Amino acid sequence: MIEAGEIRERGQWQGPADDTITLDEAQRHRRRMAMVSDGGIAFLLDLPEARLLVEGDAIALSDGRLVEVKAKPEPLLSVEGRDADHLLQIVWQIGNRHLPCQIRDGRILLRRDHVVADMLKGLGAHVHEVEAAFDPLDGAYAGGHQHGGHRHGHD
Template sequence: MIRATEVVSGPQQATADDTITLDETARHRRRMAMVSDNGIAFMLDLPEAVLLRQGDRLALEDGRFVEVLAKPEPLLAVAGHDARHLLVLSWHIGNRHLAAEIAADRILIRRDPVIAEMLAGLGASLEEVEAPFHPEGGAYAGSHGGHEAHGSAGHHHGHDDATQSDALVDDHGHSHTHGHGHR
C-alpha cells in the first residue's frame, strides 16, 4: 500500500491531486489506513501523531498530494453575557478537560447534554451548530490538547521545587498528581 509520510503546510504547498474529509478525531493520527474522497487508498505513516489542519497536504510516496478538509461536526457554541462571563465558562469547560475551539465571543465544544445542562445553569447562551472543529492545542502536547496523556493512568501537573506530591482524583474521573513544594 502506498504511504503518506509527510504533512506539507504553509505557502509552499503543492497542488492537491485529491482530498480527504475528516472530522477532528480522525485528523489526529500517526498511522492509519485511509481512503481519499475519490478512492486513493494509502497508509498514513507519520513519525508522531499530529493534528491535521484544514488545507494541509499529505505527501504520498508516488508524488501525489491529498488535501485535508475538515468535516463539519455537531458542536455547541457557548457564549457569555460579557467577556468575564465567557472566561468563567471557559474555566468550567477547561476544568473538565474538554476539547475547545476558542474565539473572542464564543467557545465551540462537542455536543454533550450533561455539559450543556451545566453551562445553561451557569447562564451561558447555547446554540447547536454544524462546523469544522479546530480545538486549541494544549500545554502538554505540541500539536493537540494533550489527549495522549488521557490514554494513560493519568497525567502530571508539576510545580517547581516539589518534594512531596499528593495523588488526587478530580470530579471528572481523571487522576492528577500535584506537587505542593513542601520542604
Template sequence: MIRATKVSKLQRWSEPPADTVVLDFDDRHRRRMAMTGTRGLEFLLDLEHAVALRGGDALVLEDGRLVEVVAAPEPLLEIRCNDPQHLVRVAWHLGNRHLPTQITGRALRIRRDHVIEGMVKGLGARVIEIEAPFDPEGGAYAGDDHGHETHGHAGHDHSKHDHGGHDHGHHHDHDHHDHDEHCSHEHHHGHSHAHEDK
C-alpha cells in the same frame, strides 16, 4: 499501497492536491491509518508520530503528491456569553474539565454533551446546537494518537523524562468536583510529583 509520511502545514503548500480527505476531529489525530480520498485515491497514513492535523494541511505522499485535509462538520455546541469576562469564566470551567474547546471570535465550541450543556447554561451562557468543523485549541491532548484529552500538562510527555534514579511516579491530583461561582477554596492544579509513567 502508497504511504503518506509527512505533513505540510496550512499555508506552506500551494500546488494543486491530488485528492482530498474529509476527516473528523478524532481522525485528524492519528499516526497510522488507511485512508481513501474523495476522488478514490487510497493510501496509508504512516507518520513517525501522531500529528494534530487541521483543515487546510496537506499529507505528503511518497511520490511527492499532496492530499488536502478538510475538517468534517460535526455536531457541536456553540456557547455564547454576555461579555468577554463571562466567556473567560465559562472557558475556565471547560478547561478545568480537560474538554477540547474551539475558541472563535465571539464564542466557544465543544462537542455535544448534555451534562456540559447543563453546566454552561447554569453559568448563564446561551447554547446553540450547530454542525461545523471542530478545530479546538492545541494543548495537552494535541499529540495524543486519538485526539482524546490526556493529562500531560503543557503538552510534555512524561514517558520521556529521565528521572535520574529517583522515583517520581506522575500522579495528578486534580480535584474534579463541580466548581461553581460560589466556590470559596482555591484549586491548585500543580502536578504532585508521584509520577506513574504510562
C-alpha cells in the same frame, strides 16, 4: 500501497491538491493508518508521531501527489458569554473539566453533550447546537502549540 510520511501545513504549500480527504476531528488525529481519499486514492499514513491534521494541511504521498485535508462538520455546541469576563469564567469551567474546545470569534466550540450544555446554560451562557468543523486547542501537555493557525513543536 502508496505511503505518506510528510504533512505540509496549511499555508506552507501551494495547490491545487490532487485530491482531498474529509475527516472529523477524531479521524484527523493520527500517526499511522490506512486511509482512502475522497477520490479513492488508497494510502498508508505513517508519521513519526501522532498529530492533529487541520483543514488546509496537505498529506504528501510518496508518488508526489498531495491530498488536502478537509474538516468534516460535526455536531458541536457553540457557547457565548455576556461579556469577556463571563466568557473567561465559562472557559475556566470547560478547562476544569478537561473538555477539548476551540475558541474563535468570541465563542467557544465543543463537542455536543446535553449534560455540559445544561451546566453552561446554568452559568448563564448562550448555548446553541451547530454543525461545524472542529479544531480544538492543544492541551497544556501536548507536544506543540498553535500560532496563527499552524503548529510548532519544541524539542
